[in-house]
Amino acid sequence: MSLKLGAHDGRTLAVTDAAVSGTMTAPPRSISPTRRGTTDPRFEQIGRTPLTDDTSGRPPSVASFRVSTRSPLHVVVQGPSAPRDTLERLQACLRPGAATVRLPPGALHGDAFRLHDVSYDAADYARAEELASEASLDISPVPDxxxxxxxxxxxxxxxxxxxxxxxxxxxxxxxxxxxxxxxxxxxxxxxxxxxxxxxxxxxxxxxxxxxxxxxxxxxxxxxxxxxxxxxxxxxxxxxxxxxxxxxxxxxxxxxxxxxxxxxxxxxxxTTLAEAQTSIDDGRFDDAASSLSSEASRVMSELLTGKMxxxxxxxxxxxxxxxxxxxxxxxxxxxxxxxxxxxxxxxxxxxxxxxxxxxxxxxxxxxxxxxxxxxxxxxxxxxxxxxxxxxxxxxxxxxxx
The missing domain is CATH 3.40.50.1000 (HAD superfamily/HAD-like)
Structure with a gap:
């Protein structure tokens, strides 16, 4: 499987994948063959190709990479329930080359499956996403x-x-x-x-x-x-x-x-502010036949409305x-x-x-x-x- 990444004037990356055919545009931060300056083992550089930037005239930095065969790709589908016919249709789209594994259920996903060693193109995966959405399932690729x-x-x-x-x-x-x-x-x-x-x-x-x-x-x-x-x-x-x-x-x-x-x-x-509260002293005024109280001052911590x-x-x-x-x-x-x-x-x-x-x-x-x-x-x-x-x-x- 080959993967080609091109940086167009520092703004986007055009990605073409032989196994995932077609082209998609991504912010330059979203896909990277390097990790903290070191090469990601999932990618192997196979060459550079000069391109012409139609908007600026400056040649963008372009490199070609091949995805290592040491890192097979799997796909996880999960949700409240995965009907058998939906799972079979997903398998037809994604063509797993190994067993499909049922994963343990979780808090809300009653069904979860991992399709191993998948092989698909862009149209296949788009269809798989549609099938998953129709069945209220989440779908994600997972590298090995x-x-x-x-x-x-x-x-x-x-x-x-x-x-x-x-x-x-x-x-x-x-x-x-x-x-x-x-x-x-x-x-x-x-x-x-x-x-x-x-x-x-x-x-x-x-x-x-x-x-x-x-x-x-x-x-x-x-x-x-x-x-x-x-x-x-x-x-x-x-x-x-x-x-x-x-x-x-x-x-x-x-x-x-x-x-x-x-x-x-x-x-x-916050700020500290005085607040007044009434404390019942338990005595009654015979003339007014009412409860008397005495004021007690306390300090309260209040929000100031600022961060x-x-x-x-x-x-x-x-x-x-x-x-x-x-x-x-x-x-x-x-x-x-x-x-x-x-x-x-x-x-x-x-x-x-x-x-x-x-x-x-x-x-x-x-x-x-x-x-x-x-x-x-x-x-x-x-x-x-x-x-x-x-x-x-x-x-x-x-x-x-």
Whole structure:
């Protein structure tokens, strides 16, 4: 199988694959034959071809690569239920050269299969994607050398990914001003978040933590199971555009069973303010026949409506992921998962660095995703584990 990558004036890569025929356009970060400056063993350079850039006149950098036969390609399909006729039609499209393996069920995917040593062209795979979508199944290619034992770094978004819900929205609903929050929304995410945070001014941290305790119990189905399957030496990054004080609560809870959990989010500023409360002294005024009370002053920690430091947007998520990834051994794997558009840079970076980038139930069009990013739409959080070889044994070893 041959693969040709061409960089057109630094903007896109045109990829042609003899076994996956046709051409697709990808951002230059989304497909890379190198990992941290070293050659990815899945690719073997077989030559360079000069091209003419019609738009700039400058010759782009073009190289041809061949995919190593040492890394067979498999395809995983998973979801609530995989009808037998759908599976047979998928096999006809993808032409597995070895056995189709049933994988252990997960939190929401009752059926999961891995089709081994597949051979298909672009039209075949497009048809397979259509069949999978019609049957509410997720489909992803899995190279043979991507092993769960080598997964050393996993980054996850929090709201609507790690937890089933949105902490900020729930805080506004239960303790804030929903009308003011709605008026603060803007097209620009940073401007929108700063305006929405401003409406939280005056909410007490006791109320904040009350909502936090409730949302921390709402982990996405399969989240605890997947993180529990990771090696104790693996690093788990909770990277959120939400609030540090809540994400740290999740970090502490997950870190009780996993040694290396790190939290990155936006820290809300607080202030101490006097609050007055009435304490019943138990005495009645006979003349007025009413309860008397005495005032007692207490100090309360309140949100100021401001955040500390740089807003953690998609670019910061990508930067953090790359910083942690730089410390990995050369043969280690990484993965990132998130639901929002601001997660796309991080997911693309994971793919570029030779790992897995998975959009989890994305709320945007798939056309926005760079090639190579997987989509988990119909399965639970732990379906990410099936995108790695060796997951069957790891599930058995961890009692799942």
């Amino acid at each position: 050398d991507r092993h769960i034992d080598k997964l050393a770094l996993f980054a996850t978004d929090v709201d609507k990914t790690l937890i089933d819900g949105d902490f900020h929205a729930k805080l506004v609903e239960l303790k804030g001003d929903p009308e003011a929050d709605a008026l603060a929304w803007r097209e620009d995410i940073v401007e929108s978040m700063r305006g929405r945070v401003a409406t939280l001014a005056g909410i007490g941290m006791e109320d904040f933590h009350e909502v936090g305790d409730m949302m921390a119990r709402r982990l996405m189905p399969g989240a605890r199971e997947f993180i529990g399957m990771l090696s104790p030496q693996a690093r788990v990054l909770l990277i959120s555009s939400g609030f540090t004080q809540f994400v740290e609560k999740l970090r502490d809870e997950l870190g009780a069973k996993h040694l290396h959990v790190h939290a990155h989010a936006n820290r809300l500023l 500390d430091g740089e807003f953690l947007d998609g670019n910061v998520k990508e930067r953090l992921f790359r910083q942690y990834h730089a410390d990995l051994p050369d043969d280690a794997h990484s993965a990132a998962m998130g639901d929002g558009e601001n997660d796309i840079p991080m997911l693309a970076a994971a793919v570029e660095l030779g790992g897995v980038g998975a959009a989890f139930r994305p709320g945007y069009g798939r056309h926005l995703l760079p090639p190579g990013v997987d989509v988990i739409e119909h399965s639970g959080y732990d379906a990410l584990g099936n995108l790695f070889m060796g997951i069957e044994r790891r599930r058995r070893d961890t009692g799942q």
